Amino acid sequence: NAGVMQNPRHLVRRRGQEARLRCSPMKGHSHVYWYRQLPEEGLKFMVYLQKENIIDESGMPKERFSAEFPKEGPSILRIQQVVRGDSAAYFCASSGGSDREYFGAGTRLSVL
Amino acid sequence: QKEVEQNSGPLSVPEGAIASLNCTYSDRGSQSFFWYRQYSGKSPELIMFIYSNGDKEDGRFTAQLNKASQYVSLLIRDSQPSDSATYLCAVNRPAGGTSYGKLTFGQGTILTVHP
Numbered sequence: 001n002a003g004v005m006q007n008p009r010h011l012v013r014r015r016g017q018e019a020r021l022r023c024s025p026m027k028g029h030s031h032v033y034w035y036r037q038l039p040e041e042g043l044k045f046m047v048y049l050q051k052e053n054i055i056d057e058s059g060m061p062k063e064r065f066s067a068e069f070p071k072e073g074p075s076i077l078r079i080q081q082v083v084r085g086d087s088a089a090y091f092c093a094s095s096g097g098s099d100r101e102y103f104g105a106g107t108r109l110s111v112l
Numbered sequence: 113q114k115e116v117e118q119n120s121g122p123l124s125v126p127e128g129a130i131a132s133l134n135c136t137y138s139d140r141g142s143q144s145f146f147w148y149r150q151y152s153g154k155s156p157e158l159i160m161f162i163y164s165n166g167d168k169e170d171g172r173f174t175a176q177l178n179k180a181s182q183y184v185s186l187l188i189r190d191s192q193p194s195d196s197a198t199y200l201c202a203v204n205r206p207a208g209g210t211s212y213g214k215l216t217f218g219q220g221t222i223l224t225v226h227p
Contacts, residue, residue: 034212043156043200045214055162056214091155093215099204101215103155 002027004094004104005074012110019079019086021107025094031055032075033093034067034103043091049075079109087111113138118201118218127227131188135201135218138182144204145177147186149197156200160186188202191225198222 005024013019025032034046048056049069060067064082069075079086088107093101119134144163148156162168162175162184166181174187184203188195201218 035215042219043202043215043217045216049212059214089209099213100146100158100161102158103148106155 004029004092004102006092006104006107008107009105010108010110012112014112015083015084016081019082021077021079021092021109022074023077023091023092023094023104024074025092026096028101029094029096029102031070031095033095034075034077035091035093035103037089037091037106039088046077049103081109084108084111114218115139115216116201116203118199118221120219120221122222122224124224125191127193127225129191129225131191131195131209131223131225132222133143133186133188133193133199133201133223135184135186136164136182137184137201137203137216139203139205139216140179140182142203142216143206145184146202146204147173147175147184148202148217150200150201150220151197159203188223191223193225194227196224 004026007022032049035043037043045059047060047067064080065077089106091106093103095101116137125131147160149158149159160175162177168175172189176185178187198220202215206213
């Protein structure tokens with residue numbers, strides 16, 4: 001499967017725990033984007049990364065959220081001390097050499 | 113004013129009809145325009161992209177762009193029940209000195225095609 005791979009597909013956390021969401025871009029792609037889709041809301045941009053660099057994090061909440069895309073391995077979106085309002089679908093997209101972005105299946109985060 | 117606005121819907125059309133989905137955007141710096149289809153509980157799927165004024169056709173889909181009016185549309189001909197989904201309009205504005213950037217999405221239009 002050469003598509004964008006996200007894991008886990010479903011993640012349940014209790015308030016105050018940490019959530020780690022992983023994304024492996026499509027083969028040959030070096031640009032990764034994270035989006036959040038809250039219930040009944042549209043997709044919102046969070047962060048745009050290339051290998052070892054954050055290009056645009058204008059959509060990231062200032063606290064508790066961080067993202068990385070290391071030289072080796074998948075991109076990670078980390079949410080510390082989760083709250084109920086963090087419950088959402090988190091989508092990763094990738095692109096390579098163009099502005100066309102292809103989405104992974106998403107991670108559904110539920111905070112109890 | 114929202115950056116990207118879509119006709120609110122939901123839109124219901126009979127099978128075989130033309131479905132027309134509309135989108136306006138506020139940022140004149142936007143350079144690339146996309147339509148994604150999202151089935152309930154699934155991820156967005158890229159179905160059309162357009163960069164230049166005019167029409168672009170791909171099978172039953174036609175995207176139309178008018179930069180002067182800041183308007184993008186998607187026409188689906190011979191609509192099928194399998195086209196029932198949420199359609200998301202997205203625009204891209206270059207960032208960081210590159211030709212890439214974040215996508216800004218509209219709220220989506222729910223389309224139902226009934227037999």
